[in-house]
Amino acid sequence: MNQRMEQILNDFENNKLNADDSFKFHCTQCGKCCINRDDILLSPQDLFRIAKKLDLTPTDTVNQYCEAYIGNDSRIPVVRIKSKGSIQRCPFLKDRKCSVHEAKPAVCAMFPIGRAVGYSKDPDSEMNTVPKLEYFFTDPGCGDNAETHTLKEWFHDFGLSLEDDYFIRWALFQMELHDFLADMEKHVDESLMKTLWNSVFIQLYLDYDIKKEFLPQFDAHVDKIHLFLQSVFSE
Numbered sequence: 001m002n003q004r005m006e007q008i009l010n011d012f013e014n015n016k017l018n019a020d021d022s023f024k025f026h027c028t029q030c031g032k033c034c035i036n037r038d039d040i041l042l043s044p045q046d047l048f049r050i051a052k053k054l055d056l057t058p059t060d061t062v063n064q065y066c067e068a069y070i071g072n073d074s075r076i077p078v079v080r081i082k083s084k085g086s087i088q089r090c091p092f093l094k095d096r097k098c099s100v101h102e103a104k105p106a107v108c109a110m111f112p113i114g115r116a117v118g119y120s121k122d123p124d125s126e127m128n129t130v131p132k133l134e135y136f137f138t139d140p141g142c143g144d145n146a147e148t149h150t151l152k153e154w155f156h157d158f159g160l161s162l163e164d165d166y167f168i169r170w171a172l173f174q175m176e177l178h179d180f181l182a183d184m185e186k187h188v189d190e191s192l193m194k195t196l197w198n199s200v201f202i203q204l205y206l207d208y209d210i211k212k213e214f215l216p217q218f219d220a221h222v223d224k225i226h227l228f229l230q231s232v233f234s235e
């Protein structure tokens, strides 16, 4: 397990928050969280929202502001913001402000709160569990402790919802893709693997019409990827 993952798991276990739990944090506006970053990963919805804000296609947004690669551990296509210059500044940081503020990636909007998918008992069946969102304070080592917030208030103040079905679907689909593609990688040659990764990448991140709703397009793409991978697997 890499150091970053270990840190995330420690934060998760030690700093879990329920809606009414409180944490101490006050942002002193130093701007450091927007420089020297190579870990701002975008989900398909993050990319879609930024593309819409900039009135670009997702493809042009990736070409101008992001980089795509195959995750070292996940073995699935990943998109992250590409930092610029000697101080590795986020390309959306302009005049010390986030120029895509209303559409900033979820990880920036929630900061310093992290989230993950856990499981709880299914109220309809004692035998089953259902996925649920869990939140934790990431203790970022910046700002000061001058303010106390509850998780619920923090999200409300930033216009975020603690319920996010999309994030659960996205997190579960990433796990499914990881299982499938990491296994595939052991059995097929590099050129077929590149074709698979490329097709998944295009469907998952790029092939969206920014004038239409995101979620129906995302769901349709997930269905298409399921069918595509099943067809490859059965060959």
Ligand code: SF4
Residues within 6 Å of the ligand: 033, 034, 035, 037, 040, 090, 091, 092, 093, 094, 097, 098, 099, 100, 101, 104, 105, 108
């Ligand atoms: S997207 Fe906005 S908030 Fe996030 S790192 Fe870039 S400038 Fe900062």
Ligand code: SF4
Residues within 6 Å of the ligand: 026, 027, 028, 029, 030, 031, 032, 033, 034, 111, 140, 142, 143, 144
């Ligand atoms: S969140 Fe932290 S790093 Fe970012 S501007 Fe505020 S104090 Fe600075």
